[in-house]
Structure formats: C-alpha cells, structure tokens
Amino acid sequence: MRKPRTAATKARPVEAAAGDVKAIVAGTHGDPFAILGVQAAGDGFVARCFIPHADTAVAFTLDGSEVGALTRRDAAGFFEGRVDIDRRQPLRLRVANTGGAWWVTDPYSFGPVLGPMDDYYIAEGSHLRLFDKLGAHLIEHEGAKGFNFAVWAPNAKRVSVVGEFNDWDGRRHAMRNRKDTGIWEIFIPDVDPGKAYKYEIVGARGVLVPLKADPYATRSELRPATASVTASPSDHAWGDAAHRAHWSGADARREPISIYEVHAGSWQRRDDGTFLSWDELADRLIPYVVETGFTHIEFLPISEHPFDPSWxxxxxGLFAPSARFGEPEGFARFVDGAHRAGIGVILDWVPAHFPVDAHGLALFDGTALYEHADPRQGFHPDWNTAIYNFGRREVVSFLVNNALYWAEKFHVDGLRVDAVASMLYLDYSRKSGEWIPNEQGGRENLEAVRFLQRMNKEIYGRHPGVMTIAEESTSWPKVSQPVHEGGLGFGFKWNMGFMHDTLQYLAREPVHRKHHHNELTFGLLYAFSENFVLPLSHDEVVHGKGTLLSKMAGDDWQKFATLRAYYAFMWGYPGKKLLFMGQEFAQRNEWSEARPLDWGELAHPPHKGVQSLIRDLNGLYRSRPALHARDCEPDGFEWLLADEADTSVYAWLRKAPGENPIAVISNFTPVSRSGYRVPLPAAGAWREVLNTDAADYGGSGVGNAGAVEAQKGGGGAAYAEVTLPPLATIMLELVAK
Structure with missing residues (x-):
C-alpha cells in the first residue's frame, strides 16, 4: 500500500542544488550516492538519475508499477522527480529519445553490498575472502541481478566503472566511497558476463589516472587488449576428492614428487601456430605426463600478462588465468582432469614484483599504492618492475588472498614462489646508496619476511594438501622450516646449488673431472638443511645457455650418455625432482617461448632413448620408497664411495625404514670399468634395476647381466665386484630374502 500524499506535498518537489547537478553531469561530484537514486524529500521520496542521450524518463518499481515521471533538469541527461513509493527501494527507468526507448535499472537506488564486518576485517588486514568481495561478482541484490564492483583506491577523488555497458563514460557509474577502508563499490544491475570493463580513477590532485584493469578480476581480455572481463561464478563439478584427500593427509616430504615444468604456450601448438586451449592441453599434456611418469605439472605463470616474452x-592480473588459453573454467577442467589422472598441478607464482604497464597496479590511484614511492624500495633494477610494498597490510592481504584463491577456486596443489631472494634482501642487485636499510640497520627485508611467513601459515592452515616451494638462491636460513621455529614456512626450496655445481662439473671434459670431484660431493654437506627440490629448470635452457644436452662435454654420443647418467644421478640423489619440458627427450635447440618443442626429434633413437629413460626413472622413483621416502632426511642417504676422484666414480645408498636399499653408482668417464669394488651394506644378490647404458636407452649395452652378488668381506662388511658402464649410472637393489 503506497503512502498517500497531499496535493501540497505533490506540488513541492525538492530539487537538487544546481551545483550538485553540474557536478554530476561533469563527473566531479564527491558523493553521487547522496544525490542520485532514491532520496528522502519532505514526507516522500524523489528519484534522480543521470542518463546521457535520454530525453524522457519514467520510474517504475522492480515489479513493474509506474511510480512517477521524471523531469529533465539538464540537457546532458540529469532527471529528477517525485516518486509514489512509501520506502526506499530499487527502481527501473523507462527512458527514451528520438531513436527509441530502453530500460535502465538505476544502480544508485540500491544499497551497498559490502558490510561493516567487511570494513572491519579489511581495515585490520585479516580479511581472507577478499576474492569474493573485491573485483566484479555476479550476484542477486535487493531483487535484481547484476555485478557488484569493488576496488581499493584510498587516495582517489572519484572511481567509476567504465565498460561496454556504459559507453566507457566515467560519469555514468561513479562508485560509493567506503571511507574507512578506501574501498569503492557499486552494484550495477543488468550487466552480463563477458563484458569488458576498467576503472576510471580521478587521483587526489584531480587528475585522471590511465584506465586501470581490476586487480581482482578473474577474467581478462586477450592481449594486446587489457580490459578486465565480467565473469560468471564457476559451475564446474569437481571430481578430484580422492586426489585431494590423499595429499591433505600426506607428508609431502616423504612422497614421490617428480615435476614436469611447462610453459603452456610453447609445449605444443595447433597446426596454425596458435596456442592450445586448456581443454586441448588437457587432451594432450595430461596423458603425456602420465605416460612419462611425472607426478606433477608445474606451469610457468599463467596469470594474465601483457607481454609473451616475459613468460x-x-x-x-594475478587473479585471472590468461585469456591466451580460453576462459578460466577451462583451467579448472584441466586441473580436475589432471587430478583424476593422479597428477598434481603447481603454479609459478610471482608476488615479488609487477610491471609498470599503465593499465596495471603501478600508481593505481595516482599514488604509489601497491609499490613503494621511493625507487630505492619500490623499483626493481633487474626487471624494470615495481616492488610490492610488503609493509602495507592491504598489499599483504591482496597477495595472501591471491595465494588462497588459486588453492580454493582452482584446487592447485602448490605454488612455486618466484624470486624469493629478491624479496628477502633490501640490497638485492643494488649498489651502496641505492637501498634503504631496515629499522635495525640491516639488509634483510623484514616486511617481506613477515609477508612470506603469513602467506605460508594461511596456505598450510587452510589448505593442508597444498605445498609451497621457494625459488631462493642464497643461504637464508630455515626457508623450508615452520614459522613457529623461526622459518619462512615454505614446504620446499629449490636447490640452486645442485643445479649449478652438477652442470658445471659435467661441462668439463672427462679427463679433467678428477680435479673437480668435490663439485658433486659438496652438495651432500647441506642436502638436508632444507627440504629440497632439485631443479633443472627453464632458466638453464634460454638466453644463449643452450640445452642440457649441449652443456654436456664430448662428442654427440658422449653428450647423450652423460646426460642419461646425469638424470639417473639426479633421480637417485636426495631431493624431489624437477625437469623443464623438452629436456626429457634431450631437445637440441634452446627453448623459445615463440615456438613449440621440437617433437620431431623423437623419431631419432637417441632422443627416444632419453625419453624412455626418464619414464623408467620416474617409475622406479615412484615405486621404490628407498628412493623417495627419505628425500629430506639424512637417514635416507649413506655414502658408499665418495673419494674416487681418479676414476670419477660416485656411489651411495638410498634407504627407507623397512624397504630394500638401493645403491646408486655413477661413472663419469668414458671408460668401462669391470670388477670395480663397491662396498654394500649386505651380502647377497643385488638386482640391477637401472642401467643408463642399456641399449634400449641408446647406450652400448655394458652392464651386469641383471644382478651382482655381494660378498662378505673383512670386519663383516660386504662388497661386490661391479661392472661400471662408460658415462653411465646404475642402480642396484638388494633382493629381499
């Protein structure tokens, strides 16, 4: 029942002040929600709207009842008039001009979506559902369906949503300022999914900032376009409960983890050279990873980025899977498909820095918001990028929420955190005078330390099946130790020293290796100081570094033999494994993001042999707990021969409680050695479970006829006379009695 009004009341419209009208039309009003929409007027209500190009406007309730015609106060499209309603409520407007009529649901007649508890937790920096609140979300609100937009821009004078739905006119959808938090929001009815949008921001000095993409956008346009895109909530029906249950209850340090590192845009491509979609990648990549025996796929960053060569x-767009590979739901299907096949998915994650592209985070509201204002803190000289301000709670919340977002919304199994060293040191890649010490006068970035600890605590606390892996190249202590023990809280750390030392050693001619024997033994002095992943990553096969095959010394046969020996050495070495795509079949050409891998090389036996070896190494590693269950603990490793420099032979034992031990023996000279005495922990038969010189792998076929017999020696020790093939690694497993 509408409230009756007297004739006197009807004749007394309450007009907006001329200055307010002028400011609304100009897009300079500081609080459009105080003027537009439904406002109290005497004992009734008045409706006001700004709709460019309209000549007339009539107001209706959402149920279709006409409640009043509005008068045009300004030729630009400002309308107002009394409406026959008894309470504030959303209105729809029937507007028209000489070209026709159309409907507009008035966004200013709706109340806010965010609530006081959101304000409280946002201000406190403890909100862990920001990805459900900020950005653009399709919702039902006060009887209408549309998108709620919310963005943090505390120093802005005005923030507007602009897009296809309002002709990119920043006057149309100026947002409500939640002053306590610096969040701006507006609910815009009738916006459909799939619409491009950005934020138009007037900075504190009244100057327009370049149009900004949404930091929390879950979908983006395909480059070179840079707008964010409205997206529907995912309706994907996940079928990976068994996979997630396994990992949430497992100790990852004691699980087999063999990672295939992939650049999604260049693993394979369509015949016309364009990128595969996530569904096409799923059809090809997942079966390939299953066949080759890897346990995980690790993608180079898949978040939206403008420049292909940045990889x-x-x-x-930290929250948006790149449009290069289709819609975000495609990535969800990929992860689900991988999980159903028993394969985990790890994402390369970049919280250290961001590019200064005009549409991105740099100077977001006209001020250094996400970055430091001082370039000694806020600019990265190596990459010409901005550095996040880890001392600002809103920035920390943005990054922590992003980590949680990938774990929750896309079920990823892990985050490999890029460039951690650059975050930890204030003087990273800087000369004296180019950096600012911390409050204690030191070079450690204590704010970044606190951020990393918080991120890891939240990830492991809320998603126990998800691992975090640090790319950290220094000797910073306790990277992979718990936060409560003073660590950074990562699950694992990349062992950059292993990669450097082993590749340096194998690049030497075999005759010289005896003089550098400790390059392969030194790593065992610290092998259990962290939970290590052994990486042979993309960084080693780009920018003129060649490929792993080309790094090996000798002629072509020796290069292949040495690479096979190296892979088995690595798979037998304590630590989880990571291999960049293409190296599993010994690609000859250096990797480039601009072209697919050289799959035609698999037609040649040496390349096929390396691929077969990787498959068998992964199978052995996964099936033998002795090779993985104590990867991160010293009781899983024991030297058998550490000082055989003259022959460049290395031998050790891998073991786990209650499991048959495995001896790993490498000969890094091109000399076949028969009757080579190797100490072993027990007499009896030791089966040769792997030999990289096997003919099936492209080797010469020298070996031990499937087994060796260990004899008891003096003092109760045992030994075996073993044939060591040239440039090869063998593995011997004790036969259970």
Whole structure:
C-alpha cells in the first residue's frame, strides 16, 4: 500500500542544488550516492538519475508499477522527480529519445553490498575472502541481478566503472566511497558476463589516472587488449576428492614428487601456430605426463600478462588465468582432469614484483599504492618492475588472498614462489646508496619476511594438501622450516646449488673431472638443511645457455650418455625432482617461448632413448620408497664411495625404514670399468634395476647381466665386484630374502 500524499506535498518537489547537478553531469561530484537514486524529500521520496542521450524518463518499481515521471533538469541527461513509493527501494527507468526507448535499472537506488564486518576485517588486514568481495561478482541484490564492483583506491577523488555497458563514460557509474577502508563499490544491475570493463580513477590532485584493469578480476581480455572481463561464478563439478584427500593427509616430504615444468604456450601448438586451449592441453599434456611418469605439472605463470616474452613473470592480473588459453573454467577442467589422472598441478607464482604497464597496479590511484614511492624500495633494477610494498597490510592481504584463491577456486596443489631472494634482501642487485636499510640497520627485508611467513601459515592452515616451494638462491636460513621455529614456512626450496655445481662439473671434459670431484660431493654437506627440490629448470635452457644436452662435454654420443647418467644421478640423489619440458627427450635447440618443442626429434633413437629413460626413472622413483621416502632426511642417504676422484666414480645408498636399499653408482668417464669394488651394506644378490647404458636407452649395452652378488668381506662388511658402464649410472637393489 503506497503512502498517500497531499496535493501540497505533490506540488513541492525538492530539487537538487544546481551545483550538485553540474557536478554530476561533469563527473566531479564527491558523493553521487547522496544525490542520485532514491532520496528522502519532505514526507516522500524523489528519484534522480543521470542518463546521457535520454530525453524522457519514467520510474517504475522492480515489479513493474509506474511510480512517477521524471523531469529533465539538464540537457546532458540529469532527471529528477517525485516518486509514489512509501520506502526506499530499487527502481527501473523507462527512458527514451528520438531513436527509441530502453530500460535502465538505476544502480544508485540500491544499497551497498559490502558490510561493516567487511570494513572491519579489511581495515585490520585479516580479511581472507577478499576474492569474493573485491573485483566484479555476479550476484542477486535487493531483487535484481547484476555485478557488484569493488576496488581499493584510498587516495582517489572519484572511481567509476567504465565498460561496454556504459559507453566507457566515467560519469555514468561513479562508485560509493567506503571511507574507512578506501574501498569503492557499486552494484550495477543488468550487466552480463563477458563484458569488458576498467576503472576510471580521478587521483587526489584531480587528475585522471590511465584506465586501470581490476586487480581482482578473474577474467581478462586477450592481449594486446587489457580490459578486465565480467565473469560468471564457476559451475564446474569437481571430481578430484580422492586426489585431494590423499595429499591433505600426506607428508609431502616423504612422497614421490617428480615435476614436469611447462610453459603452456610453447609445449605444443595447433597446426596454425596458435596456442592450445586448456581443454586441448588437457587432451594432450595430461596423458603425456602420465605416460612419462611425472607426478606433477608445474606451469610457468599463467596469470594474465601483457607481454609473451616475459613468460608470465610480469603479471598484470594475478587473479585471472590468461585469456591466451580460453576462459578460466577451462583451467579448472584441466586441473580436475589432471587430478583424476593422479597428477598434481603447481603454479609459478610471482608476488615479488609487477610491471609498470599503465593499465596495471603501478600508481593505481595516482599514488604509489601497491609499490613503494621511493625507487630505492619500490623499483626493481633487474626487471624494470615495481616492488610490492610488503609493509602495507592491504598489499599483504591482496597477495595472501591471491595465494588462497588459486588453492580454493582452482584446487592447485602448490605454488612455486618466484624470486624469493629478491624479496628477502633490501640490497638485492643494488649498489651502496641505492637501498634503504631496515629499522635495525640491516639488509634483510623484514616486511617481506613477515609477508612470506603469513602467506605460508594461511596456505598450510587452510589448505593442508597444498605445498609451497621457494625459488631462493642464497643461504637464508630455515626457508623450508615452520614459522613457529623461526622459518619462512615454505614446504620446499629449490636447490640452486645442485643445479649449478652438477652442470658445471659435467661441462668439463672427462679427463679433467678428477680435479673437480668435490663439485658433486659438496652438495651432500647441506642436502638436508632444507627440504629440497632439485631443479633443472627453464632458466638453464634460454638466453644463449643452450640445452642440457649441449652443456654436456664430448662428442654427440658422449653428450647423450652423460646426460642419461646425469638424470639417473639426479633421480637417485636426495631431493624431489624437477625437469623443464623438452629436456626429457634431450631437445637440441634452446627453448623459445615463440615456438613449440621440437617433437620431431623423437623419431631419432637417441632422443627416444632419453625419453624412455626418464619414464623408467620416474617409475622406479615412484615405486621404490628407498628412493623417495627419505628425500629430506639424512637417514635416507649413506655414502658408499665418495673419494674416487681418479676414476670419477660416485656411489651411495638410498634407504627407507623397512624397504630394500638401493645403491646408486655413477661413472663419469668414458671408460668401462669391470670388477670395480663397491662396498654394500649386505651380502647377497643385488638386482640391477637401472642401467643408463642399456641399449634400449641408446647406450652400448655394458652392464651386469641383471644382478651382482655381494660378498662378505673383512670386519663383516660386504662388497661386490661391479661392472661400471662408460658415462653411465646404475642402480642396484638388494633382493629381499
């Protein structure tokens, strides 16, 4: 029942002040929600709207009842008039001009979506559902369906949503300022999914900032376009409960983890050279990873980024899977498909820095918001990028929420955190005078330390099946130790020293290796100081570094033999494994993001042999707990021969409680050695479970006829006379009695 009004009341319209009208039309009003929409007027209500190009406007309730015609106060499209309603409520407007009529649901007649508890937790920096609140979300609100937009821009004078739905006119959808938090929001009815949008921001000095993409956008346009895109909530029906249950209850340090590192845009491509979609990648990549025996796929960053040669490491859309590979739901299907096949998915994650592209985070509201204002803190000289301000709670919340977002919304199994060393040291890649010490006068970035600890605590606390892996190249202590023990809280750390030392050693001619024997033994002095992943990553096969095959010394036969020996050495070495795509079949050409891998090389036996070896190494590693269950603990390793420098032979034992031990023996000279005495922990038969010189792998076929017999020696020790093939690694497993 509408409230009756007297004739006197009807004749007394309450007009907006001329200055307010002028400011609304100009897009300079500081609080449009105080003027537009439904406002109290005497004992009734007045409706006001700004709709450019309209000549007339009539107001209706959402149920279709006409409640009043509005008068045009300004030729630009400002309308107002009394409406026959008894309470504030959303209105729809029937507007028209000489070209026709159309409907507009008035966004200013709706109340806010965010609530006081959101304000409280946002201000406190403890909100862990920001990805459900900020950005653009399709919702039902006060009887209408549309998108709620919310963005943090505390120093802005005005923030507007602009897009296809309002002709990119920043006057149309100026947002409500939640002053306590610096969040701006507006609910815009009738906006459909799939619409491009950005934020138009007037900075504190009244100057327009370049149009900004949404930091929390879950979908983006395909480059070179840079707008965010409205997206429907995912309706994907996940079928990976068994996979997630396994990992949430497992100790990852004691699980087999063999990672295939992939650049999604260049693993394979369509015949016309364009990128595969996530569904096409799922059809090809997942079966390939299953066949080759890896346990995980690790993608170089897949978040939206404008520049292909950055490989994704200069991201402008941390919450949006790149449009290069289709819609975000495609990535969800990929992860689910991988999980159903028993394969985990790890994402390369970049919280260290961001590019300064005009549409990105740099100077977001006209001020250094996400970055430091001082370039000695806020600019990265190596990459010409901005550095996040880890001392600002809103920035920390943004990054922590992003980590949680990938774990929750896309079920990823892990985050490999890029460039951690650059975050930890204030003087990273800087000369004296180019950096600012911390409050204690030191070079450690204590704010970044606190951020990393918080991120790891939240990830492991809320998603116990998800692992975090640090790319950290220094000797910072306790990277992979718990926060409560003073660590950074990562699950694992990349062992950069292993990669450097082993590749340096194998690049030497075999005759010289005896003089550098400790390059392969030194790593065992610290092998259990962290939970290590052994990486042979993309960084080693780009920028003129060649490929792993080309790094090996000798002629072509020796290069293949040495590479096979190296892979088995690595798979037998304590630590989880990571291999960049293409290296599993010994690609000859250096990797480039601009072209697919050289799959035609698999037609040649040496390349096929290396691929077969990787498959068998992964199978052995996964099936033998002695090779993985104590990867991160010293009781899983024991030297058998550490000082055989003259022959460049290395031998050790891998073991786990209650499991048959495995001896790993490498000969890094091209000399076949028969009757080579190797100490072993027990007499009896030791089966040769792997030999990289096997003819099936492209080797010469020298070996031990499937087994050796260990004899008891003096003092109760045992030994075996073993044939060591040239440039090869063998593995011997004790036969259970």
């Amino acid at each position: 994704g490491y200069q991201t402008t």
